[in-house]
Amino acid sequence: MKFEVGDKVVVRLTNEDGEVVEIINEKMVMVDVRGVKFPAYTDQLDFPYFKQFSKQKLVKEKPKPKTFIDQVPKEKIVQKPRRDPNGVWITFIPKFEADEFGDEVVSNLKIHLHNQNDAGYSFTYQLKYFGDTDFELRNEILAFQDFYLHDIPFADLNDSPSYHFEFSLLTPDKKKAPFFEASLKLKPKQVFMKIQEIQQKGEPTFSYQLFKDYPAKVEEEKMELGKLAAAGYKIYEASQARQHLPPARTVVDLHMEKLTDSWKGMSNFEILQMQMQEFEKYFDLALAHYQPMLTIIHGVGSGRLRDEIHDMLRHRSQVKYFVNQYHPSYGYGATEIHFQY
Numbered sequence: 001m002k003f004e005v006g007d008k009v010v011v012r013l014t015n016e017d018g019e020v021v022e023i024i025n026e027k028m029v030m031v032d033v034r035g036v037k038f039p040a041y042t043d044q045l046d047f048p049y050f051k052q053f054s055k056q057k058l059v060k061e062k063p064k065p066k067t068f069i070d071q072v073p074k075e076k077i078v079q080k081p082r083r084d085p086n087g088v089w090i091t092f093i094p095k096f097e098a099d100e101f102g103d104e105v106v107s108n109l110k111i112h113l114h115n116q117n118d119a120g121y122s123f124t125y126q127l128k129y130f131g132d133t134d135f136e137l138r139n140e141i142l143a144f145q146d147f148y149l150h151d152i153p154f155a156d157l158n159d160s161p162s163y164h165f166e167f168s169l170l171t172p173d174k175k176k177a178p179f180f181e182a183s184l185k186l187k188p189k190q191v192f193m194k195i196q197e198i199q200q201k202g203e204p205t206f207s208y209q210l211f212k213d214y215p216a217k218v219e220e221e222k223m224e225l226g227k228l229a230a231a232g233y234k235i236y237e238a239s240q241a242r243q244h245l246p247p248a249r250t251v252v253d254l255h256m257e258k259l260t261d262s263w264k265g266m267s268n269f270e271i272l273q274m275q276m277q278e279f280e281k282y283f284d285l286a287l288a289h290y291q292p293m294l295t296i297i298h299g300v301g302s303g304r305l306r307d308e309i310h311d312m313l314r315h316r317s318q319v320k321y322f323v324n325q326y327h328p329s330y331g332y333g334a335t336e337i338h339f340q341y
Contacts, residue, residue, distance in 0.1 A: 002042050003029055009045040017048065024110075025096045028204055037112075037146050039093055039204035086116040087212035090163060090184060093205050094195050095151075106154045106195060111163075113147040114207065119214060120170035125149060129159045131293065131336070133329055140170060157188045164250065165210060177217050177247055182210040218246055248289040252282045253297040254305065275305055280312075283337075287318055290341060299333040309335060 003009065007020045009031065022030035024039060031040045093110040115121065120142040127135040127150070141147045152161065162185040169176055186208075194206040254275045256263040263271060279296060286294040298305045306324065313319050313335075320340035327334050 003045065008048050010048055011040065012044050012046060020045075024093065024204070025104075035145070037148075041202075041204070085118050085213075088117060088121070088167070088182075088210045089114040089207045090165075090210055091146075091205050091207040092191075092194075094154075094198075108151045108153050109157075109191075110151050111149045113141055113149055113165075115141045115143060115145050115147070117214070118143045120145075121167045121214075122170055123168075124166045126164040127152070128162045128164060129156070133327075134161075136329065142170075157186075157191055160185070166249075167211075167214070169214065175217055177215045179249075180211065180215055180247060181250060183250075184208055184210065215247070246285060248285040248291055249282055250286075250291065250293070251295045251297065252279065254278055255297065255299060272305060272308065276308060276312075279309055283316075286337075287339065292339060294337045294339070295330075295334055296337065297330055297334045300331065306335065313337060 003020045003023075005020055005023060009018050009020055010016070011018055011031065011033065016033050018031045018033035020029050021032045021037060024030060027043075028039055028041055029045070030037055031045070091112040091114050093112065094106045095108050095110060096104045097107040099105045113123070113125070120140060122140050123138070125135075125137045125139075126133050135150060137149060139147065162183060164181070164183045166179055166181050168179045198204070198206050256266075256271055256275070259274060259278055263274075266274075275298075282296075283294065296309060298309060310322070310324070313322050318339050318341070320338045322335055322337045324332065324335045326332055327336075
């Protein structure tokens, strides 16, 4: 191996200085250039002394005259080139190893979240297999930054992994949505074809865009339309109805401390009513957004809230089935609802 972790390097194409932070395989390393990490082939890198030797001085420099404080010119402000926002991406880096026959095969995939927007986000990430959460992470990603999530064994692609994110702005904006969900599910065949494609092109990664622009907050729009509008009804075109819906959630927590700060003075009946209203709100939104499933966290407690929810689900034709089984994150305090359309 030509390079090791910690080596200072120069990127040939851009002549930028960087540092090797990880060895991906014999031909590829992860390089950090001014806080931005990206994979690069070793033949695209040089050690810094090559750059230093190429700058040989032909004429001996004369000593510079002394400069006094009143002769120092004002420092010029150099503006950094502005980057154009290009969305938030999930990036996969295949890691190759030699098998028993000496052929290079993919052993695992390194997964990164790449923010190419000029806003920072808080995010929750979940890796699921067949709908069950296997890995969960909560963190933040700044503007134009890369965030390493985790590795996934290549053999696990046969278990239908899906990648789920919930984003919110680090700097709240009243004109923007309070949160935004994005997800990605890839079939093994799609991944195999992508890996073959990047090998043919000599590229180290493949990526999928989770979203380009963070969505604006949905505002109800008044439309004057005859007697209904005059009576105060909100009227929308049927083709645009989903645009005016609040964002849905795949997981809804009905614990009262999540719903309101002033719940301690409420009666048990009032608490149950508020929890059921919140449940019905996100149940209806899940249907409107054609979600395949919805997880309701109701807790264990006396079981009253759970029983009320289950009783309602038994009478909804859109419910294919629901289960209240042990979950590694919620124990027995959550019900998974699966829809049919």
